[in-house]
Amino acid sequence: MHRSFARRRLLTAAAALGGTALLGGTAQAAEGHWPTQFALPNGFAPEGITIGTAPFAYFGSIANGDIYRASLATGRGSVISKGLGAEHPTLGLKINRHGRLFLAGGSSGELRTVDARSGKIEKVYDVGGTFVNDVVLTPSAAWFTETYQPVLYGLALGPHGEPGAVTTLPLTGDWVQGPGFTANGIERTPDGRALLVVNTIADGGGLMRVDPRTGVATAVDLGPSKLPDGDGLLLLGRILYAVQQADNLIDVFRLNASGTKGTAIARITDTRFRIPTTAAAWGDRLYLPNARFDVEPTPDTEYDAVAVAQV
Incomplete structure (x- = not known):
């Protein structure tokens, strides 16, 4: 971790705790007292999570597209951006260092951007997709997976992370498109030159390495491991x-x-897991929302997020 970035994390953690918990201690010691499980609003139906340069987690709602922000220090939070309604869910999401959220719109076939400070929906792109599932940020683009079609959507980014035009990238090579749910989570390769995409169909479920210039996909060698229920991906180093x-x-x-x-x-594994879908990191922890896809969602359905130690 770069020293200046580590120092920013230390300072933001101190501010979140009122500047008292870190006196005579370290950020890691303070974070050890933060909750490892906290409630999300009843009926929220979370799917995606992202954490930026401050200790706050942002969750997207499948129910109506709302964005909920929770303090990792206390577990308390609130809805900071109202969605566009039941026909416009939010699934995967990422926040950049400029405070802009990039949202995958699921069955709405939309890509959306939101100002995390004001909660204002900035742009809505209707890409004509059937199910826009997840998103990863690179220096030049936000890349979104499409679950029911063999394509990725690339949203060009300017020098300050401002969104530009959208392109559709057909997937070829080793890509196998099933008759139903196929692509899910997405990440970058460690060297940053390609994308990693979950393919739940190919060879019993696994990863594809996708060249973002050509769309050519190559199966990643995971040995005997399979990802038939693979969802969110998170790369740390x-x-x-x-x-x-x-x-x-x-x-x-x-x-x-x-x-x-x-x-x-x-x-x-963890006994608190109730169908977790995606993960984000802070300190030495991973945070995951429990999507509870095994129950029929109602306005009173209880949801939460849990934290586990990184490996």
Whole structure:
């Protein structure tokens, strides 16, 4: 971790705790007292999570597209952006260092951007997709997965992270498109030159390495490991966390630099998992929303987020 970035984390953590908990201690010690489980609003139906440069988690709602922000220090939060309604869900989301949120609009076929400070929806792009599922940020684009079609959507980014035009990238090579749910989570390779996309169909479920210039996909060698329920991906250095939602676990791989090969090194399980879907990191923890896809959602359905230790 770069020293200046570590220092910013220390300062923001101190501010979140009122500047008292870190006197005579460290940020890590303070974070050790932060909650490892906290409630989300009843009926919220979370799916995606993102954490930026301050200790706040942002969650997207499948129910109506709302964005909920929670303090990692206290677990308390509030809706900071109202969605566009039941026909405009929010699934995967990411925040950049400029405070802009990029939202995958699920069955609405939309990409959306939101100002995380004001909660204002800035832009809505109707890409004509059938199910826009997840998103990852690169220096030049936000890349979105499309679950029911063999394509990715690329939203060009300016020098300050401002959104530009959208392009559609057809997937070829080793890509296998099933008759139903196929693509899900997305990440970058450790060297930043390509994208990693969950393909729940190919060879029993696994990862594809996609060249963002050509769309050519190559199956990633994960040895005997399979990702039939693979959902959100999170890359920390060369360690890739792959959330397997319906299996209530996270498979952990060590990747080579190019992302062509991964070795399974751990499996994280927790009795608090209730179909977690995606993961984001802060300090030495992973935070995950429990989507509870095994129950019929109602306005009174209880939801929460949990934290587990990184490998």
